[in-house]
Amino acid sequence: DTAVSQTPKYLVTQMGNDKSIKCEQNLGHDTMYWYKQDSKKFLKIMFSYNNKELIINETVPNRFSPKSPDKAHLNLHINSLELGDSAVYFCASSWRDTEAFFGQGTRLTVV
């Protein structure tokens, strides 16, 4: 009965590869997000998406792209991975601007 679930929990990959992280929420929320947590624990928004609008943080490289097959899913695709992409990525969801709930995170390591 996990509310927001991400897969995989750990991802180790080589530079230059393309990878995806999946996210699903069963809360009936209308908005989903991707956040990046760097090595200093700072959490920063990457994308927010509802069924009408995608808002992209301008600092996110265009190698990162969110894809939403339906309202309950927001997957993160990353092309041409770089060492600096290593971080923990969190998916989250909310109903409009109310309380947000986070997944357990995906630790991405690029070698």
Add this chain to the structure above:
Amino acid sequence: GIQVEQSPPDLILQEGANSTLRCNFSDSVNNLQWFHQNPWGQLINLFYIPSGTKQNGRLSATTVATERYSLLYISSSQTTDSGVYFCAVLDQTGANNLFFGTGTRLTVIP
């Protein structure tokens, strides 16, 4: 974007002690949440508190939106309270993005 500052950055407590964590934000907000990131990296929702005071067991929180700050109180701390506490705010631009503070790292020693 909105600036969110948390203090103190680090805090070490003896088990059983009380503490107050502070979150200051630079602009009006629609939403404020407190999270606990446990040693396994999970972000646990503690409070959704745009204004007022709430209590949940040994934890309570107060947000004074007009003065742009929120406080998280931890009483009778336990070793399981260790981790990083984040405050996050939603600004009023309508983008629905939470802006996180830099966190307070709490260590409770037995």
